[in-house]
Amino acid sequence: MKKLFSAVMLGAALLLGTQFTNAQTYRTGAGLLIDVGDGSTLVGPHLKHFFSGSNAGEFSILFGGNMTTVQALYQYHQPFSGASGLMWYVGAGPAVSFGDGNSAFSIVPVAGLDYKISGAPLDISFDWRPRIWFGSGNSDFLAGRFGIGLRFTF
Known part of the structure; x- marks a missing residue:
């Protein structure tokens, strides 16, 4: 019975594993994004979802500096060989900011590390x-x- 259970679990893991590639170690993550540096510090919820293999989208709603910013970024991920769970990524996307009676559009290129x-x-x-x-x-x-x-992550 123990061998049968192990075989079934292994088979299930292999079937589920076909949906993922080596470039990702999770499918979806939700949490907090802190955007700092030149200008105001922005903080808010964000969601990252891998659509397939190396391709992910990140959606954020950020608050700070008397404005609200909504952004959606495409990100391309690749793992570092020999560093389990660590990936580099590059991408870009649009953002729209509202506040103080004004609105502005921005393009946000991105390059970073994901662990x-x-x-x-x-x-x-x-x-x-x-x-x-x-x-x-x-x-x-x-x-x-x-x-x-x-x-x-989940």
Whole structure:
């Protein structure tokens, strides 16, 4: 009976494992994003979901500096060989900010590291996320922006 149970569990793990590739160690993570650096510090909930293999989307609603920012980023991930749970990623996406009677559009390129803690449903990320602003009659480039993400994975 023990061998049958082990065989069934192994088969289930193999079947479920076909949905994932080596580039990801979790499917979805939800938690808190802290966006700091040039300008205001922004904090809010965010969700990262791997659509397939190396391709993930990150959605955030951030608050700070008398504004609300909504952003959606595409991220391409790859693992570091020999470092279980550690991935690098690059990507970009649009963001819209509202506050003080104004709104602005920005493009957010991103490059960073993502670490899934082995044996725990936790993930930590750190990235460089400069921001290119458009709107309100002027534009701006903030190179010194960084993000720290803390997520519960499932």
